[in-house]
Amino acid sequence: MGAYLSSPIRDKESEEGENDAYKFGISAMQGWRTDMEDAHAAVLDLPDGGAKAALFAVLDGHGGAEVARFVANHLAHELVSTEGYQKGDVERALVQAYLRMDELLVKEEHREELKALRGKETEEEGGDGGPMVINGTSLPESLLEALGMPAGGAGFQIKLVRSGPGGRGGIAIDDIEEEGQDSERSGATIVEVVEGEEAEEEEEAAGAGGEGGDAAETSAAAAAAAERNSKRKREDKKAMEVDAAAAAGMHVWASRGMDKTATEVDAAAAAADAPGGGGGGGAQQREAEQGEDEEGEVPEDERTPEKGDDDYVGPSAGCTAVCAVVRGGELYVANAGDSRCVLSRAGTAVAMTQDHKPMDTEEYARIMKAGGFVADGRVNGSLNLSRALGDLEYKQTKELGPEEQMVTAFPEVRRITLQPGDEFLLLACDGIWDVLTNQEAVDFVRERLAAGRTPKEVCEDVCDRCLAPDTGGCGKGCDNMSVVVVLLKEWTTPGAAHK
Known part of the structure; x- marks a missing residue:
């Protein structure tokens, strides 16, 4: 996208x-x-x-x-x-x-x-394109089991959300409603993996529209969150x-x-x-859903921001x-x-x-060994590259060397x-x-x-x-x-x- x-x-x-x-x-x-x-x-x-x-x-x-x-x-x-x-x-x-x-x-x-x-300056609310959604059928069984989803993942989708430095993490579950269908007929469930300050908001929204809740309230909450997520500040690039x-x-x-x-x-x-x-x-601006995602593109709402002043871990890019x-x-x-x-x-x-892609045999083996997974051709469902400089959030497995990380800078x-x-x-x-x-x-x-x-x-x-x-x-x-x-x-x- x-x-x-x-x-x-x-x-x-x-x-x-x-x-x-x-x-x-x-x-x-x-x-x-x-x-x-x-x-x-x-x-x-x-x-x-x-x-x-x-x-x-x-x-x-x-x-x-x-x-x-x-x-x-x-x-x-x-x-x-x-x-x-x-x-x-x-x-x-x-x-x-x-x-x-x-x-x-x-x-x-x-x-x-x-x-x-x-x-x-990128606001904590970040992205303008909405969360990435991954089909449950493309996830490994171990992850499906950890999320409490049925084997095979049929009828389920995963929505990955990261936001806000220093916030707590959480998982919220909500029903997906297709236009013209109610949640019971759609047969699809969305699991939102939430990190940061919006975790509570997402969980509250899920609760409002979950069992016995009002789906309209959930939609309104989601729309409000999306509106906040769409805000950006833009400045000219500076020469260095x-x-x-x-x-x-x-x-x-x-x-x-x-x-x-x-x-x-x-x-x-x-x-x-x-x-x-x-x-x-x-x-x-025109936002288009592509048949083939941008190579290496990380949706902005899925970027892990830099930590606070006392916990700097480098850029997210x-x-x-x-x-x-x-x-x-x-x-x-x-x-x-x-x-x-x-x-x-x-x-x-x-x-x-040669290009380095997550589905390549050698690259896939390294990603899995480092504790990651590949979904929709992306590392952890997000990054469409298996080697890159930066992307430090994928290089946090301390017991492994730099060449063994999920995403490695090793050329x-x-x-x-x-x-x-x-x-x-x-x-x-x-x-x-x-x-x-x-x-x-x-x-x-x-x-x-x-x-x-x-x-x-x-x-x-x-x-x-x-x-x-x-x-x-x-x-x-x-x-x-x-x-x-x-x-x-x-x-x-x-x-x-x-x-």
Whole structure:
């Protein structure tokens, strides 16, 4: 599920850079989504002892942009500071740097930075899309038994609700009524797993409409809660400078945040409605139920907020992370999540990553071992990724190491030796890969490079190509989009894909 704007934001944050070994372009576009949560980073001058090392990364945020932006700001500095990098072991260094990101996120010293990177205050009432509902038939038997539900879960649904820091938890049960049906005829029961200050309200509402109660009172209470949940405060995103990287002598191109506020979106829509403006839907936002949920999306009402001042446990947001490091003729790619990196080898797409999903055999086994479950393809019915940076609520099993948690930041690292004919790298978030296959993306980029387009222009072309004309489909082309194209100048066959 996801909330969409009435018309897409096509403005792009684009950058480019070049030295004697690499030429890169970056473009990021908010698109149809109500927030821009992607981030990116590029460094052409990693300390390398003459090995011409460079780093390129795409971070796809969920639950907020702050973790993605934080990683964009700090990843390069932490990478070169690792023991692995100092000893020339880039694969080990990437693992250490990814795990280090989670360590930094919980440090009190970074709390204010993360708040500034978030760029808006989220009210405790949170989300605008209503609680996530999971079919009981998709839950493991052990959880059904714990909830007192019949084997198989047929006719039942689970509604997951989290709200309010510091509140007590609880479980409330209510009947679901379909339009035009009473509760007895609907045959469906909803179990609300409630955390926080709204637990009492939910339980009271359930009591009012439960056995012998008035269902209308329950509906009114639920409507009132939903109205409170729909309130938000929005502020412009704040730019953050990369002080740590600058101190290390590196120049980092890092995303500064460009998502539009509600007011800006309304103004843009009004302008679009003017004669010759290209249409639009005015100030209204369109919320669409997708056939296929956003990759990695955590519904806002299901995010666990940061604790109070005396119990800070880090941000609730998370991000995917795909990072390519080129050093000494070797390409190293670390990945956690479903963003991707592809190498164009004489026009053939070479996948340097694989997506990490909860239903993958290895990922599923780790999730279950850590005490979690998978429902509707999501970890604990919420997160559609099995590896990510941040998402700290899924990393609280203290007897397990970081690589064994339900959701782990431990990256999969692949290495390949570059050779003549290796033309370019393409890194992108799933907003691109939802629309294009690896080979289709390489073909698209290669054709435009050969026509004389710069890497930055090609990245912008990719975003435009993948943007859906409307939100009436299954959600493909409606996500945030970030693309990085890196020309490997030393390895490209003259006259091949680009000049």
